[in-house]
Amino acid sequence: MRLMGVLKGQHAGYRERLIVANGLKLRAFDLGRQATSADVIYDALRDAIIRGELEEGEALRQDTIARMFNVSRIPVREAMQRLEAQGLVISERYKGVVVASLSHEQITEIFQFRALVEPSVIEMAVPLMSAKSLEQAQYYCDAFGAETDPERWGDLNRHFHNCLYVDCDKPYYLSVIDKTNDLVERYVRLVLYLTQGMRNAVAEHQAILDACVAKKPKQAAELTRQHIDKAGKTLVSYLRDHTRK
Amino acid sequence: MRLMGVLKGQHAGYRERLIVANGLKLRAFDLGRQATSADVIYDALRDAIIRGELEEGEALRQDTIARMFNVSRIPVREAMQRLEAQGLVISERYKGVVVASLSHEQITEIFQFRALVEPSVIEMAVPLMSAKSLEQAQYYCDAFGAETDPERWGDLNRHFHNCLYVDCDKPYYLSVIDKTNDLVERYVRLVLYLTQGMRNAVAEHQAILDACVAKKPKQAAELTRQHIDKAGKTLVSYLRDHTRK
DNA sequence: GTTTGCATAATTGTATCCAATCTACAATAT
């Protein structure tokens, strides 16, 4: 039974949640959080952008997208307003919106930012980390190493890191990290593809995870910092060598 | 001559910028950045929210706002989509949007986040800081101390800090800081009002500025961290004492 | 060949209209 599809995805700003009524044992959803057309379209476009399925600079025509989803342009425009607010597209009046692209300098800056925030979060998370999160992290770590489908590397990488962050109990930090990663994910995926999965990343992941298991917050933070720093530098140098621009 | 009014304000996601064509010495605007109705309404609503002119939890009726700006509900809805993406309002399907409110825990978290990011930015900015920025900072610092109109304290405080950040040459950091400050600004203003301007803040501001003038990045960063930490704690304790909830 | 001047087609921005849903209050039952 797929009910989640009709609720606002978490990227539209909402968490799916089961509400249990007063004395009534009934698995009820908060239908006030039903997804609008704009929600669905936002999630789909966001996904396509961060997965790199839409090229940077590619135009998003309202009418084309409206027809794809069998809706009018109104909800499409609303989705685009959100994408623009998140920095995923850029719009110019009467010209339309295009998928945002980042210069090497911008990518470098964003990785520098991640290298500041994410270590801080993992440090706070370690003391609170549940066995389940650690288990999941190990699962994603192994899966990342074993996966052969390039399309999946990006997901597994991100899931792994998320597992080590979620228990920090700092929703604002997490939302910033999420939005920040959205902006560079397409490039991360590209380089994961070009480098055939950055095999050495697995060892770094395992080292971070080990530090978490050993309840060493500072060490986990420092390893995370190094990991992000290295990933950023590798990424930009690969982009310089392997792409025009 | 006021041309800027017809351009997208920077909070709509754009910086006003003079584009000089190829070999042609001509002061030309990028007219693609003309403001739409949605841009204007977004800026106005955002402003009203962060200034605390709209109470937290207050409903924003599409029709009411549309009539105020003499437009249809369409651009109003688009503005609201952006506000929601920035976390300034919360919307529920068929119920409408309300001004977002933050719990004390959320405010605490956001100040903790600021205390991580802003010191890092000022540290990067100090070596690059222009005489003009330092001058402006001193101006706003003094103005903050001398100002008697409570409405202005919030602006002056924020302008002061901004002066010390802008030269860091890290647009992404700055955009995150800006959006983060937007979320707590209404509470900062409230407490500035309740504490009659937090007179002791002026001394802290001057100390930060002095460290910048003396080109001591680490010291400026540490003072900034303390300043934000203290401001956050003062703010939350005042909110606990002086507001219901 | 390149530039200029339209006419036309595409595309976006916004107004108007309708259907779905919520809210508030009256009507009814307990």
Added chain:
DNA sequence: ATATTGTAGATTGGATACAATTATGCAAAC
């Protein structure tokens, strides 16, 4: 009285329609 149900008006989500602007194609002029 209190709780429940029904209904009218308010409000939102979205489709359609139209206006404003930009992009394109093509002929005329240089």
